[in-house]
Amino acid sequence: MATGSDRVAVELCKGINGLDKVVLRESRGSSVEVYLYGGQVTSWKNDHGEELLFVSSKAIFKPPKAIRGGIPICFPQFGSHGGLEQHGFARNRVWSIDTDPPPFPTVSSNKAFIDLILKPTEEDMKIWPHSFEFRLRVALGPGGDLMLTSRIRNTNADGKPFSFTFAYHTYFSVSDISEVRVEGLETLDYLDNLQSKERFTEQGDAITFESEIDKIYLSTPTKIAILDHEKKRTFVLRKDGLPDAVVWNPWDRKAKAMADFGDDEYKHMLCVEAAAVEKPITLKPGEEWRGRLELSAVPSSYCSGQLDPRKVLLSS
Numbered sequence: 271m272a273t274g275s276d277r278v279a280v281e282l283c284k285g286i287n288g289l290d291k292v293v294l295r296e297s298r299g300s301s302v303e304v305y306l307y308g309g310q311v312t313s314w315k316n317d318h319g320e321e322l323l324f325v326s327s328k329a330i331f332k333p334p335k336a337i338r339g340g341i342p343i344c345f346p347q348f349g350s351h352g353g354l355e356q357h358g359f360a361r362n363r364v365w366s367i368d369t370d371p372p373p374f375p376t377v378s379s380n381k382a383f384i385d386l387i388l389k390p391t392e393e394d395m396k397i398w399p400h401s402f403e404f405r406l407r408v409a410l411g412p413g414g415d416l417m418l419t420s421r422i423r424n425t426n427a428d429g430k431p432f433s434f435t436f437a438y439h440t441y442f443s444v445s446d447i448s449e450v451r452v453e454g455l456e457t458l459d460y461l462d463n464l465q466s467k468e469r470f471t472e473q474g475d476a477i478t479f480e481s482e483i484d485k486i487y488l489s490t491p492t493k494i495a496i497l498d499h500e501k502k503r504t505f506v507l508r509k510d511g512l513p514d515a516v517v518w519n520p521w522d523r524k525a526k527a528m529a530d531f532g533d534d535e536y537k538h539m540l541c542v543e544a545a546a547v548e549k550p551i552t553l554k555p556g557e558e559w560r561g562r563l564e565l566s567a568v569p570s571s572y573c574s575g576q577l578d579p580r581k582v583l584l585s586s
């Protein structure tokens with residue numbers, strides 16, 4: 271678990287209900303927590319110690335229920351787009367620490383990181399008859415950026431390809447959902463999960479929220495921004511290998527129906543999920559797919575229509 275630098279720290283410890291978790295710390299004070307259960311990031315704090323991700327106060331940290339919040343991994347199926355359980359099984363399996371991952375092309379020496387791996391058990395192969403290696407690297411950059419890289423390899427010995435859909439189901443913490451806008455998805459086509467996955471085209475304005483939303487935006491740009499006016503904070507997502515973006519907020523009625531979600535918590539969260547849903551990824555034996563998500567949180571004093579995420583980043 272060495273990180274190559276003494277300015278960063280990686281610690282394996284016990285989390286809620288004795289579940290194993292890994293804590294990454296960066297010298298300026300930012301941190302990340304990852305549970306081996308689900309391979310799930312449950313905390314991302316900036317260098318002021320402020321939590322940037324939402325985890326429900328009612329989240330159940332106990333198998334087989336997935337943890338409500340943070341960044342669940344949806345694999346090998348997103349949502350109900352297939353015959354498996356909702357969002358697949360990766361989010362409620364116990365992952366292992368990968369002590370000898372294949373090298374990455376880029377140098378990670380200035381980052382705190384942890385490598386996890388998920389391989390199917392015999393039981394898993396009864397519900398999804400494929401052999402795979404899913405490697406997840408969670409890294410915390412020197413500026414507090416959070417980076418997730420998934421590498422999924424088909425290790426089938428029977429010569430068979432497999433197809434999957436995928437999402438980093440990220441729950442962002444926001445001050446007040448009615449003060450939030452999302453930029454980068456305007457004018458795009460989307461599938462509306464609230465209208466039998468029918469296809470529509472989004473209007474020209476940035477997306478704001480005043481009721482339940484559950485949309486899969488298709489072929490999105492690699493950068494998406496979430497602007498939180500009240501907090502004066504902008505989240506910038508950069509993604510690679512993940513063409514789609516799911517936007518979800520359950521609003522009041524669905525919030526009440528979820529046992530592991532507080533009645534009013536919908537006001538303080540927004541899911542914007544880098545995903546590959548519309549066109550499943552197909553891998554032949556020996557092939558590997560890579561999907562990457564990079565998250566930054568930057569202070570913003572934002573005026574409508576002026577967002578250029580690069581400028582926001584550079585001016586911070």
Ligand SMILES: O=P(O)(O)OC[C@H]1O[C@H](O)[C@H](O)[C@@H](O)[C@@H]1O
Pocket residue numbers: 349356357463484485516517518541
């Ligand atoms: O309750 P979960 O299984 O965690 O799913 C929570 C939500 O995830 C995604 O955002 C889907 O698009 C929603 O339809 C779903 O309600």
